[in-house]
Amino acid sequence: MEEKTSFWSRITFSDIVDWTLIPILMIGVVISVYIWLLLPIEPGSMEANIIGDPVSGFSNVWASVLQHLKLIGISSVLAILAAVPAGILITREGFRDFADIILGVANFGQSVPSIAILALFMGIMGIGAPTAIFALWLYALLPIVRNTATGIDEVSADVIEAARGMGLTNRQILFDIELPLSFPVMFAGIRTASVINVGTAALGAFIGAGGLGNFIITGIPLSRERMILIGAILTAVMAVMVDWILGKIEDRLVFRRE
Numbered sequence: 001m002e003e004k005t006s007f008w009s010r011i012t013f014s015d016i017v018d019w020t021l022i023p024i025l026m027i028g029v030v031i032s033v034y035i036w037l038l039l040p041i042e043p044g045s046m047e048a049n050i051i052g053d054p055v056s057g058f059s060n061v062w063a064s065v066l067q068h069l070k071l072i073g074i075s076s077v078l079a080i081l082a083a084v085p086a087g088i089l090i091t092r093e094g095f096r097d098f099a100d101i102i103l104g105v106a107n108f109g110q111s112v113p114s115i116a117i118l119a120l121f122m123g124i125m126g127i128g129a130p131t132a133i134f135a136l137w138l139y140a141l142l143p144i145v146r147n148t149a150t151g152i153d154e155v156s157a158d159v160i161e162a163a164r165g166m167g168l169t170n171r172q173i174l175f176d177i178e179l180p181l182s183f184p185v186m187f188a189g190i191r192t193a194s195v196i197n198v199g200t201a202a203l204g205a206f207i208g209a210g211g212l213g214n215f216i217i218t219g220i221p222l223s224r225e226r227m228i229l230i231g232a233i234l235t236a237v238m239a240v241m242v243d244w245i246l247g248k249i250e251d252r253l254v255f256r257r258e
Helices: 015-037 047-049 059-089 096-111 114-125 129-153 157-165 172-206 213-222 225-258
Strands: none
Touching: 015 096, 015 225, 047 096, 047 213, 059 096, 059 129, 059 213, 096 114, 096 129, 114 157, 114 172, 114 213, 129 172, 172 213, 172 225, 213 225
16 A cells, blocks of 8 residues: 655755745845945935835836836737637648738837837827837737647657547647647647746836836936836846746646646
8 A cells, every 4th residue: 555645745956946035036136226326225216206215115126017017917928818729720721721821910020129019009099008008918818829730749649649549629629639738738728928028028118117127218318227227136036036927827737738
């Protein structure tokens, strides 16, 4: 009779390091930003008016972080909702001829510089968060579409034939065989697109979309290195944490499917 082991007994030192190293490092970076960059801001200074100060608080920083997360979250979800079905569609019989067209549209966001995309759609849609979200959505399409199609195409033809031999319909093959097997590749595209959008969202400040980019674009013309560093470092921390969180979600979902 097999002896059942407790959850805690299965945890190894490498598991603890894997789950805590990145968060601890990022918390350390944020604390360093607070101590070395935020606390020295003098009340009444130009930086205090934009960022905040130890007396009045740093609500502007929190607001910028939330704005940044809003831009990333909405654009990434919309990209997933559009790109995953598109990636599935171009792998279906009768729709493969449209693959070049769909990939060409998705590739537009990656081939054109992100700042140019923002400028282009600002002229069409105006300034503000909706324009930035649309540009980020377009920018995130290609990795998800391509990885979805690649993951499905890499499913072994023998597996598909065996499923057909068992009487499964095309719909059942897609949802029970192809999507589960292609999930790691598909999720890698979602992860890549989300992380790219963290950095690209900083450019949204150029068109009044808010976010951490506000500190960067304001600090550059004013030659305020503190403001630039706060925006840049917090954006980098957010990118690392988004990548880490999605990586853990990916590991968990893949483990459940195995």
